[in-house]
Amino acid sequence: MAVGGREEKKPAPRTGKPFEISAELKKREGKDFNGIVRLAGKDLEGHLEVRNALRKVKGIGHNLSQAIAIALKKEFAVDNEELVGNLTEDQLNKLETLMKDPVKHGVKSFMLNRQKDRETGEDKHLVGTDLAFSLRQEIELEKNTRTWRGWRHSIGQKVRGQHTRTTGRTGMSVGVLKKAAKAQKSAAATKAQDTAGKPAAKPVVKDNKK
Structure with missing residues (x-):
């Protein structure tokens, strides 16, 4: 479809291709580079930058990953554009500690997912x-x-108060039930009509006279 004299480009479909490692990323590999990094119980691709790798962890979104990356650079002098595979074990431990308790490192409490915890009343962040x-x-x-x-x-x-009249059906679809009931009812009606339309059978009288 043309928009403003130009043809509108359709977005490319998602193909689910694996992470592609470019030549530029290959050049950024350090001496002790790790292809797979374990962080907060999740295996991460080592060629991801720190700020992008954080978003792969369950419980960390875009805004929080940026805030953690800034705090990591400020306190531990780790660049947020550094490949996560180039980080040492000590740096990874510091990063994981920062992820689990970001408030102590300058991250605002409104970005946490457990504000005023039910048991302790403290602001926490779980990942x-x-x-x-x-x-x-x-x-x-x-x-x-x-x-x-x-x-x-x-x-x-x-x-959460959503409507459930047309969505969220967990059992068999109502339309299927109605269709089956209608078919059964029509079959019963047809059978009744056939029975009513047939003439009554005459009794057979046997003649014993020969």
Whole structure:
């Protein structure tokens, strides 16, 4: 479709190709480069920059990854454009510590995912498996206390007030049930009409006279 005299370019479809390592990234590899880096329980591609690698960890988004990368550069002199595969074990440990407690390193508390924790009242940030475990625990607590959200969780329905008339159906589709019921009803009606239209069978009288 032409827009303003020019043809509109359609976005390229996502092909799910693996991470491509360019010649420029190859040149940036250090002496002790690691192709796969383990960070917060997740394997990361070593050719990713620190600020981009942080976003691969569950619980860290774009804004928080930028804030952590800035704090890492300020406190530990690690450039946020450095390849994560070039970091030493000590630098990776410092990065993981900063990820788990970013408030101590200057990150604002409104960026955390556990503000005013239910048990301690402190501002926390959970990542990786800790975040998944905490989420499961909170859902189980809602179910056990029989709150509205917990009840909705237990029956497998939406919990945030969404409409469920046309979406979120978990059982068999209503349209399928109606179609099957109509077919069964029409078959029964046809059978009844066929039975009513046939003349009554005359009784057979045997003649014993010969």
